[in-house]
Amino acid sequence: MNGHCLFAASPPRLLPLRSISSSVSSSSSSGSYRIRFSDSVAVECRNLCFSVSTRQGITVPVLRDCSFRIPSGQLWMILGPNGCGKSTLLKILADVVNPTSGTVFVEKPKNFVFQNPDHQVVMPTVEADVAFGLGKYQDMNPEQVKSRVIKALDAVGMRDYMQRPIQTLSGGQKQRVAIAGALAEACKVLLLDELTTFLDESDQMGVIKAVKGLINAKKGDVTALWVTHRLEELEYADGAVYMENGRVIRHGDAATISDFIKAKQSLYIDQIGS
Numbered sequence: 569m570n571g572h573c574l575f576a577a578s579p580p581r582l583l584p585l586r587s588i589s590s591s592v593s594s595s596s597s598s599g600s601y602r603i604r605f606s607d608s609v610a611v612e613c614r615n616l617c618f619s620v621s622t623r624q625g626i627t628v629p630v631l632r633d634c635s636f637r638i639p640s641g642q643l644w645m646i647l648g649p650n651g652c653g654k655s656t657l658l659k660i661l662a663d664v665v666n667p668t669s670g671t672v673f674v675e676k677p678k679n680f681v682f683q684n685p686d687h688q689v690v691m692p693t694v695e696a697d698v699a700f701g702l703g704k705y706q707d708m709n710p711e712q713v714k715s716r717v718i719k720a721l722d723a724v725g726m727r728d729y730m731q732r733p734i735q736t737l738s739g740g741q742k743q744r745v746a747i748a749g750a751l752a753e754a755c756k757v758l759l760l761d762e763l764t765t766f767l768d769e770s771d772q773m774g775v776i777k778a779v780k781g782l783i784n785a786k787k788g789d790v791t792a793l794w795v796t797h798r799l800e801e802l803e804y805a806d807g808a809v810y811m812e813n814g815r816v817i818r819h820g821d822a823a824t825i826s827d828f829i830k831a832k833q834s835l836y837i838d839q840i841g842s
């Protein structure tokens with residue numbers, strides 16, 4: 569396997585947890601619970617399920633028994649065909665949606681950046697937008713706020729744009745400002761949902777390189793989980809989770825997942841050609 573690491577996800581082959589704290593919180597209504605796992609793991613799911621009920625009262629599974637683990641300080645991607653459950657999984661990790669069952673751990677503070685750049689940059693200038701989320705920290709003085717904003721914009725290569733009106737930015741620049749806003753709040757985990765969907769190729773590369781750059785610069789302090797359906801983006805990732813039909817099919821290092829997906833695509837092309 570070329571020294572790469574690849575895990576089939578069913579049955580889950582996770583290593584034993586090294587430390588589970590005693591603080592287990594239950595969400596009894598959903599039958600799920602969230603627990604604190606090992607310190608060197610930024611994100612972990614075990615046997616995660618999510619179902620929805622139709623108007624006819626039929627239960628439809630969206631996520632089925634998903635298990636994977638993401639080490640701290642890395643950029644990981646979630647890939648898979650349309651409708652396989654990538655965004656739903658990310659929403660569960662972001663606490664936007666509660667799982668039906670299973671366990672979830674995401675290191676905190678965490679922040680979620682959405683697909684459409686126009687839905688998340690809200691203030692008139694770049695500086696004001698990045699500072700916006702810091703408003704809730706009453707004990708920070710203006711100098712401290714400015715310093716946080718500058719560091720966050722530096723991390724995504726947008727420091728020179730501080731005074732720019734938001735409406736003059738490209739989609740990719742807006743995404744980088746949104747990521748800076750999340751970083752300014754000192755988040756440990758960035759949950760990024762198809763950030764490049766509405767972007768042209770150069771903006772797409774600008775955003776992904778900015779995320780990769782900040783993960784490297786933070787030296788283990790920040791972890792990013794990036795949902796995408798673009799296989800070419802995998803070259804920037806340390807690892808990936810590949811999903812189909814609500815299941816985690818493989819998770820492991822990016823090169824091996826890339827080979828796995830390419831092999832599936834070739835097989836599919838051979839099948840439709842024969």
Ligand SMILES: Nc1ncnc2c1ncn2[C@@H]1O[C@H](COP(=O)(O)OP(=O)(O)OP(=O)(O)O)[C@@H](O)[C@H]1O
Pocket residue numbers: 620630648649650651652653654655656657797
């Ligand atoms: N609340 C809900 N009610 C009904 N169906 C839902 C709900 N949430 C998700 N689904 C369905 O679950 C499936 C997975 O959706 P999800 O958006 O997570 O997929 P995805 O892999 O992110 O898709 P895409 O790549 O197209 O964005 C879809 O068929 C979707 O319609």
